[in-house]
Amino acid sequence: MDWQALALSVKLSSVTLLFLLPIGILLGRWLAYRQFWGKSLLQTLLALPLVLPPTVLGYYLLVAFSPNQGLGLWLVNTFGTTLIFNFQGLVLASIIFNLPFAIHPMQRAFAAIPREIREAAACCGMRPSLVLWKIELPLAWPGIVSAMVICFAHTLGEFGIVLMVGGNIPAETQTIAIAIYDRVQSFDDHAAAVMSFSLLLFSMLTISFTYWLSARSERTHD
């Protein structure tokens, strides 16, 4: 087991969640309650990573953040670093790649809250932020938690885009998924087997947890 790669993967997943949690809640809630011009276009864009080949996103990130031109050059001149071949770049890629996995379940969870409940709270004079905190979040939390769990596991398993944008650098961009690939190419079948089996177990746990969570919330809703 490559503990360094595992630690890096866990860190990447955690940091990605830190960003996706507020983004998912705000955007998911907004999409669930509001009608506005361009909504379907926005939803299309947000769902795009579901079908987009990771290499396409990887290619565009490489082009956008290349230090030889445009945005990448500006970042290098301003901050001394750009967003490819380092951890920060992987965080950005993971956020983009996980957007639909974070937003969809949260949007569904917010949409499932009956309108009367929210209106009743507003009529009683509750501020919108208080409605979110006291009424909506307690009702939507199973959806939010399962979205986060899926995003965590999904980030742990990302491969193509991590290899393309990250470049297999130990302790920087060599995540557990890349480490497995690297060990296979080093003919180290034992290490590859141990790491693969651990990820298999973890993925099964993740999926059963989300199923358990959705079954549980269906029971409470009935």
Next chain:
Amino acid sequence: MKLSLLKNRLALSYLLLILFTPILSAAEIPVIAAASNIKFALEDIATAFHQETGKSLRISYSSSGNITRQIQQGGPFELFLSANAQYVEQLHQQHKTLDQDKVFALGRLALLSPINSKVILDEQLTGLKQALQAGKLQRIAIANPKHAPFGIAAREVLQKQQLWDTILPHLILGENAAQATQFASSGAAQVGLVSYSLALAPALKNRVRYLLIPSSLHQPLQQTAVLLNNAGDTAKLFFHYLQQEKARGILSRHGYTLP
């Protein structure tokens, strides 16, 4: 109000802290990019280097062409060990390198097959030809000649033996020399035309048969080291270490010819 502002500040600084904390403080250890064929020799050299100097290295393996592309895109490498001189020359012209480069070893090709394969391995590749004609050869693995020097050399050998066109539909391309070797050693391909140094890997002992290909059949695979623009002291020290007696002995043991 003030309290919530403070809370926000705290949350923000916490966020920035975890984002920019290098994991396990490895960020100070220089990263070397190396062609995958040199993997096992380099691990041994890096271990010897660590024992003598106490300094560590992080090594990222890929095909030389892929690494070249990453360096052009700003990859954070301090030293590049390429499997041929052309990629280094290209980087040199783009002002991505320091000083002079150094050919520190010559790579060799090997014909390799899983231990239980029936294909006859010979220098003229007649066994390969016969197996192809008899329909006994479905897959042959080489590194991708588009960006891997060992793939380019393998193509040259096959072309010289007038086998390239016949073999084309049977080729599977490894992303680099190591992946091509993995394909051939695992039995996914029946034969591979790969790096000799990888054929000698301890992990493949008793798993493969191999035959050294005469170096006259392809352009020399000049293993070239070059320091890149952001090279620090450790990388520079290792660049010199690579050319010294200890490292040369290790390279020779791993099947490289010394210049």
